[in-house]
Amino acid sequence: MSASDFGVSSTAEQVTEGRDLSGTTWLVTGCNSGLGHETARVLALRGAHIIGAARTQERAEKALGALGVEGTPVACELSDLVSVRAAVAALQGRRLNGIVANAGIMALPELNQSHGVEMQFLTNHVGHSALVDGLVDQLVDDGRVVILSSAAHFMAKDRGLELDNVSGETDYHPWRLYGRSKLANLVYAAELARRFRNEGSARRANAVHPGVIRTNLSRHVADEDRLFSRMPHIKSIAEGAATQCYVATHPDIDAHSGRYFEDCGVAESLPAGDAEIDALREATNAILARIG
């Protein structure tokens, strides 16, 4: 089946039907919950070896155990660069067919910081960027990186990446700064795509909006029922994991890099061009250098 056959109601199993991932290895962050758990399950169903990352070794082991897959559990607390670097070190030398940078937090009600960096930006973007940068050279020649962004990145439309506000201290707003972190995810995917293109490699990097799915992600939202009652369409977890599984594994994606996908198709996003890429890279490097 090709992209035109898939849409809002496709499931992760449907979009990977017929794929044989035997002998391939995939790193999935946030493997213990929601979309990451389903992604790990379905990639494993198609024969992949799963490296499942979670905040702690115990959570990763439990998640893979619950899936009944013989994977490799790895601890990776994305807001702690010591933990991220330990995960990179633990995976040194492993050939990877793909990375699904899926873990995330959303709409923390109060400003929360570590090392002076706002927690959503640190977890969703900086941690993933350090993890993927540390492993990207281990991707096979046609390896893929899938970064979970969100339609919420449009909430950052007015103020953009706010790179002069990585602390989040200027006018903290839970949703705007969640949106900023998801815009950073989108721009980082574009950076990887630019890098792969410049290297002349067949590697691909894309960003994804999975849809709206009721998962643990909304744990910080005071009135979840009200939030979801205002949503025009809510996907099941099986449907929610479809776009990332599609972008990870489908042959159609050989033709796409640096794009933003929704409902298994390319969608419009905020700009993620050279100016945004270079500015985010500079700010991310400055944070990484400062944290040490």
Ligand SMILES: NC(=O)c1ccc[n+]([C@@H]2O[C@H](COP(=O)([O-])OP(=O)(O)OC[C@H]3O[C@@H](n4cnc5c(N)ncnc54)[C@H](OP(=O)(O)O)[C@@H]3O)[C@@H](O)[C@H]2O)c1
């Ligand atoms: N659900 C939606 O409607 C929706 C919409 C748009 C985009 N997304 C994106 O989809 C991705 C997956 O979300 P989900 O809905 O599956 O949410 P979820 O069920 O809450 O799963 C999020 C995962 O991220 C992990 N995580 C959170 N903070 C972490 C940290 N500091 N270090 C390492 N892992 C961490 C969580 O671990 P713990 O369980 O240990 O906290 C969990 O495994 C997120 O990036 C989210 O932004 C979701």
